[in-house]
Amino acid sequence: MGTEHPHADIHWREDGQPLSRAFDDVYFSRESGLEETRYVFLQQNQLAERWRALAAGDTFTIGETGFGTGLNFLAAWQLWHREAPTDAHLHFISVEKYPLRAADLTRALALWPELQPLAEQLLEAYPPLLAAGVHRLRFSRVTLTLVVGEASESFAALRLGDNIRDRQVDAWFLDGFAPSKNPAMWSDALFRNIALLSADQATFATFTCAGLVKRGLKAAGFELEKVPGFGRKREMLRGRLASHAAADPTATPWHLPRHHNALPAGTEIAVIGAGIAGATAARALAERGYQVAVFERGEAPGRGGSGNAQGILYAKMSHRPGPNGDFNLHALLFALRYYPRHCPEFFHACGLLQLAQGTREEELHEQLRHWLAPLDAEALAQPVDSARASELAGLSLPYSGIYFPRAGWLEPANVCTALLDHPNIRLHCRAEIDHLSPSGRGWQLHRAGGEPYEADGVVICCAHQAPGFTQAAALPLRPIRGQVSIAHATEESARLRTAICGDGYVAPASRGQQSFGATFKLKETGTELRKEEHRENLEMLAQLMPRAAQDFATQSLTGRAAVRAATPDYLPMAGPLPDWESLRSTYSFLRRNRKALIPERCHYPPGLFALCGLGSRGFTYAPLAAEVLAGWISGEPMPVTEELARALHPARFAIRDLGKNRQR
Structure with missing residues (x-):
């Protein structure tokens, strides 16, 4: 689970406002926290104007230091609904070392009646256990990625190590307790990680003009401008990123394709298999604007390993830090939000x-x-x-x-059918795919007794049958x-x-x-x-x-x-499939030194992915694993740390075999 963080220690003042005992500082302005947020972060980042100029289907990403009471998030969400195109998407990434308990969050947000419709949605989705790591909360047109942990470490954990795809954030809310109260957060490492996650010309705004903040931002490549502060604060800072610094790899980037291989929204993706892996994968992609064709060899969805009359939603929790315990916990937390949202009538x-x-x-x-x-x-x-x-x-x-009071059981076949009920999904039953071959467009899916089907990308989700495809033959799936x-x-x-x-x-x-x-x-x-x-x-x-x-x-x-199909380490596989010969040749030196840093990347066939190896906890694992898969395909910020993204990567076993000088 990683190192768990205590909750915020809140003192409620006589005027009803929260104060942090740890930092002896308020969470928002005495005059008006909401108006301060609007002035400091929304107005100084020029969000209303920028959002009105977005094209259909665009995504805009905000990064924030200090989630606190969620006031900045809710204010941005409210403005987004007012100004952005109805088919655009807001991604809000926020870090918080000391998250508020749900009761304190409820009390704090009650101070803002006009935000209550949004606050109620946030409170309903707020994690019941605020464990260290990434919590992905999805709402209509808005995604919140809340990372519990120290700010700089949390932002570093989101970086996959790709100088192109890591640069996602369009605007920064540099919030948190004042540098005089919390100097440890405002570190050079924080500003460097902020710069490495910033898109070209990313803007920032912050309430402070402290010297260490100005120096840190300048050193990270930001241009600064002083403007009048809010209320009794004389000055504040705003600005934009002027120069990008590339980060050298600190670990062998075997998980990253040699060429950027994200697929743009609107392209067509074929999903092979309509069990819970295929159904969650298809739904995650459809909700991001992809056109999805699902091919199922059976007569209806959820008739294979996902076809029992009753499926149990449970996870193997562990008090020890590590990928297995971390994924089990975060997958359960995500699943408990996922099924009530997508198919409440089939989740008991x-x-x-x-x-x-x-x-x-x-x-x-x-x-x-x-x-x-x-x-x-x-x-x-x-x-x-x-x-x-x-x-x-x-x-x-x-x-x-x-x-586990929120867990229970599901109706597997009905869940799969409900997830596939989306206008961007077309289901083809009794359609067995024999093999795959590259094509000028992307991929051809060859069907027994039928014409090949063309798609820009393919996701293999057919459990223990996945290694039957040449491109997935190296996956060590155990029936x-x-x-x-x-x-x-x-x-x-x-x-x-x-x-x-x-x-x-x-x-x-x-x-x-x-x-x-x-x-x-x-x-x-x-x-x-x-x-x-x-x-x-x-x-x-x-x-x-x-x-x-x-x-x-x-x-x-x-x-x-x-x-069912399980992997040797009992974690699922979610991500791109490599060219196996390219992987082995590029990283062959690992046979001699498994700890060697090899900065090169191998070839990954464009548009080829897998989601499989869910084992006996498929209904718990699949929703979050599908979100990881969608992150690889779309290029959006990941719903897990970089460590977990590697731990779920389909190529991990081949890399381990090289390190052990083993042939499969």
């Missing part, structure tokens, strides 16, 4: 209990309990003893666990057969109110039936139902709900077997 937020079956799990949950205690995270996860778990579930449970059992709900089992996850899972009754399982058969691809796997599922269920297992054992069980 009945809560989920993750039970500790065995000493190892008990120790892990105890560590999680200590980690969660200071984080004010009850809205996301609550450690519970067996008595409380039983009360929540509605029947007796013998284990303690972690309760895993899983069988789910389905029983008629009994009087006892129907009492279950929450989803339960332990060594297996069981969902509350739906339409008189209950799903439980699933088996885990590595490297098996058969999908026939097996009686012995029904027995395995019943044995698993007997550890959780013994009476229900006894009742179900007397029934003639039905069920479903499907094949």
Whole structure:
């Protein structure tokens, strides 16, 4: 999870305004915080005029130091709706070391009644656990990328190392506590990272004229201008970037294509597969203005690995920092915002209990309990003893666990169908793609018994079948057969109110039936139902709900077997696919020294991407992984840190093999 940051320590003054105890400074002007924001940041960056001049479909990006109460964000959002074209998009990137608790944020924003319609949307999407790292919040026409962490480090973490695509920010709000109160934030490293993230001629505005700020901005390449300040402040600064400094690579850039390969909005992208990977990928691209053609070999979406009657939304949380724990947490947080927004009728937020079956799990949950205690995270996860778990579930449970009140279960096929219901998406079922070949336009998709289909880009989302394409043959995807059992709900089992996850899972009754399982058969691809796997599922269920297992054992069980695909490190793959020979030759020296810095980049075929390897947590992983994929395709700021973008990259295993001098 990385180093977690405490919340802002707020003192509420008699006049109802918040003050930071840590910095002994106010969050906004005594005269009028909203009017100050409008004058200092909106007016001095000339946003109204610039936004009126935008073309259809344009994106404008703002960067901010110090999210604070979110007042600047809401004021910019309000102006955006008033002045920008209706099909343009605002991307707001803000960093915050000490985020406000939801209760404090609610109280602060209540001071501005005219912003309440927008404030309510922000509060609804505000993360229930403000963990370090990137939180991506999407609204209509507006995206907020909120990074929890120290300002300079947070901006550095967003840089992929590409001097073209990193330069996204059109205007900067240099806010935060005054340099006299918080000099550590206003560092040379901060100004350098701001410059490296700035688009050509990016503007800035800041309330301060402190010497260290002026020197830092000048050294980073900004031209400065003093203008009258707001209220009792005599002067403030504004200006624009005059010269760009290129950053030398600090690590081997194997994750970056040799040539900038983002696809412009409006181009056509083919997605192969209509399971949860394909459905989330298609939806993320369609919402960005791409024309998406989805090819599904089955008769309808969500009939493969995503086709069970009930799917559980859960993640494997960890108190230890690292890519697996970070991605699991942020993927869960994103998914809990995603499904209520996109398909609320097919997401059942009945809560989920993750039970500790065995000493190892008990120790892990105890560590999680200590980690969660200071984080004010009850809205996301609550450690519970067996008595409380039983009360929540509605029947007796013998284990303690972690309760996720906002999680639950989904209707997989209906979710996939709902996500694909978008005017920019065309679904082709019973359309199996045999192979891919480059074309003058981009790619040809060759169909059995049909004419080739032409597209500017392709995303391979067909789970364990992905390596069947020559371009994806090097992906180390492992097929895993899983069988789910389905029983008629009994009087006892129907009492279950929450989803339960332990060594297996069981969902509350739906339409008189209950799903439980699933088996885990590595490297098996058969999908026939097996009686012995029904027995395995019943044995698993007997550890959780013994009476229900006894009742179900007397029934003639039905069920479903499907094949999932997992990666060796259990993280999904989301990103561009390299030319594998070019990658191996460009980075061959890693066989001799795996820590060598090789500044060259290899060739990536333009418009070729993959989203696969979701394993058994597909419905949790897919939404955020699709957002990462869309970041690679569109060139927009990433929804994860650079470290996580590399950790999810499809080429990571080939690079690791070179470092180990291993041939796959």
